[in-house]
Amino acid sequence: MxxxxxxxxxxxxxxxxxxxxxxxxxxxxxxxxxxxxxxxxxxxxxxxxxxxxxxxxxxxxxxxxxxxxxxxxxxxxxxxxxxxxxxxxxxxxxxxxxxxxxxxxxxxxxxxxxxxxxxxxxxxxxxxxxxxxxxxxxxxxxxxxxxxxxxxxxxxxxxxxxxxxxxxxxxxxxxxxxxxxxxxxxxxxxxxxxxxxxxxxxxxxxxxxxxxxxxxxxxxxxxxxxxxxxxxLIGRAAGATHISFTPSEPLDDAELAALPGLASREDKDGRLTLAGTDDTVNAVVQLLVRRRVTAHQLRVTDATLDDAFLDLTTT
Structure with a gap:
């Protein structure tokens, strides 16, 4: 993916x-x-x-x-x-x-x-x-x-x-x-x-x-x-893997915050975008299964060089 x-x-x-x-x-x-x-x-x-x-x-x-x-x-x-x-x-x-x-x-x-x-x-x-x-x-x-x-x-x-x-x-x-x-x-x-x-x-x-x-x-x-x-360089970026989806029902904030390797989280109009590592993605899948929540329009992508550049420069 x-x-x-x-x-x-x-x-x-x-x-x-x-x-x-x-x-x-x-x-x-x-x-x-x-x-x-x-x-x-x-x-x-x-x-x-x-x-x-x-x-x-x-x-x-x-x-x-x-x-x-x-x-x-x-x-x-x-x-x-x-x-x-x-x-x-x-x-x-x-x-x-x-x-x-x-x-x-x-x-x-x-x-x-x-x-x-x-x-x-x-x-x-x-x-x-x-x-x-x-x-x-x-x-x-x-x-x-x-x-x-x-x-x-x-x-x-x-x-x-x-x-x-x-x-x-x-x-x-x-x-x-x-x-x-x-x-x-x-x-x-x-x-x-x-x-x-x-x-x-x-x-x-x-x-x-x-x-x-x-x-x-x-x-x-x-x-x-x-x-x-x-x-x-991309692998050094905080949140080198992104997973985004619209859950069929809201997920608990505390459980999301506790995801391993989580670098950032965004909830926009009910669509979640999480940045982290492969461990983050695996934990999200397990959480969805455990809570019996369907992930609509699920997307998993690598970070880009833009992400690495922003992490590695200050100006």
């Missing part, structure tokens, strides 16, 4: 793989205000690693240090064994990046942008294929300044991938995309990972993180508050 995680499982997650991104004790401050405070994590080759957190948590600053766009105040970063600052040119040939905020020359067409970026790499991907996958074929001769926000976002994803990178950093991957374009982009990222590319994904979309990521680091206040698989 419990729900399952629909994320792609192309890459194995049961064995350790080589780390291609290593971040140790990263610190960064602006004007005396610390925005990244001792962040450490590794990204294994071939995985999709997510960084999830509220606005201002330090997510973008962290990946900009990984990309070599910002210099950390302290800490150590390695990308495929290279220092992004000291070995910046070598890193740019290994790592593609879609930044949170980017602009191109307004008169540049989509075709010209793809051809320009492709010329920077020795063995680029097929830009027209990427344009097709991202729904940009009809916009190839459209100038950048005339593109919609969603079309610009899709173009920057194509430009991040055109160099056939070993690692790609995607910061707010699907911001501005409609639901269909968002799901098409998720399919593309699954395909990219299936070809062996490592993906470092920054997002605030819970469904996106749960759908795509092998592991997720939750960042809050410049620090990692939790790092686990999506299901591992």
């Amino acid at each position: 419990a729900t399952t995680n629909p994320r792609n499982t192309t890459a194995p997650t049961t064995s350790r793989r080589a780390a291609v991104v290593e971040v140790e004790g990263l610190r960064k401050a602006y004007g005396g205000r610390t925005v990244v405070d001792g962040v450490s994590f590794t990204v294994e080759e071939g995985e999709i690693f997510g960084i999830l957190g509220p606005n201002g948590a330090g997510k973008t600053t962290t990946v900009e240090c990984v990309e070599g766009l910002r210099s950390p105040d302290a800490g150590r970063i390695r990308v495929a064994g290279l220092d992004p600052a000291a070995d910046h040119e070598k890193v740019t040939h290994l790592l593609g990046a879609q930044l949170q905020e980017s602009e191109l020359q307004p008169k540049l067409t989509v075709r010209e942008a793809l051809e320009l970026y492709a010329a920077l790499y020795p063995a680029p991907a097929d830009g027209y294929e990427l344009a097709g996958r991202l729904g940009l074929t009809d916009q190839l001769d459209t100038r950048f300044g005339k593109l919609s926000g969603g079309q610009k976002q899709r173009l920057f994803i194509a430009l991040a991938l055109i160099g056939n990178p070993r690692i790609v950093v995607l910061d707010e991957l699907t911001t501005g995309l409609d639901p269909r374009a968002r799901r098409d982009t998720w399919d593309l990222i699954d395909d990219v990972r299936a070809r062996g590319v490592t993906v470092l994904l920054v997002t605030h979309f819970m469904e996106e993180a749960q759908r795509l990521c092998d592991r997720i680091a939750i960042v809050d206040g410049g620090r990692i508050t939790a790092l686990d698989t999506p299901q591992g």
Whole structure:
């Protein structure tokens, strides 16, 4: 009865793989205000690693240090064994990046942008294929300044991938995309990972993180508050299992309060929603049988990444 995680499982997650991104004790401050405070994590080759957190948590600053766009105040970063600052040119040939905020020359067409970026790499991907996958074929001769926000976002994803990178950093991957374009982009990222590319994904979309990521680091206040698989994070949520039903007659408040593992209880217009553990669900079933109460429209579901996120962040 419990729900399952629909994320792609192309890459194995049961064995350790080589780390291609290593971040140790990263610190960064602006004007005396610390925005990244001792962040450490590794990204294994071939995985999709997510960084999830509220606005201002330090997510973008962290990946900009990984990309070599910002210099950390302290800490150590390695990308495929290279220092992004000291070995910046070598890193740019290994790592593609879609930044949170980017602009191109307004008169540049989509075709010209793809051809320009492709010329920077020795063995680029097929830009027209990427344009097709991202729904940009009809916009190839459209100038950048005339593109919609969603079309610009899709173009920057194509430009991040055109160099056939070993690692790609995607910061707010699907911001501005409609639901269909968002799901098409998720399919593309699954395909990219299936070809062996490592993906470092920054997002605030819970469904996106749960759908795509092998592991997720939750960042809050410049620090990692939790790092686990999506299901591992969900399992940490208070009330990881929800059971809801409309009882044929009221149940005793004291008996409900005494249910093992109960995290929360809501009674709205006669419909009960209880959050707890598997033990809570079993005890509810036993209580219903014992009291000869029928549970109408019974639903049992797992908690979501939203629940875990709210439990593991403070802002």
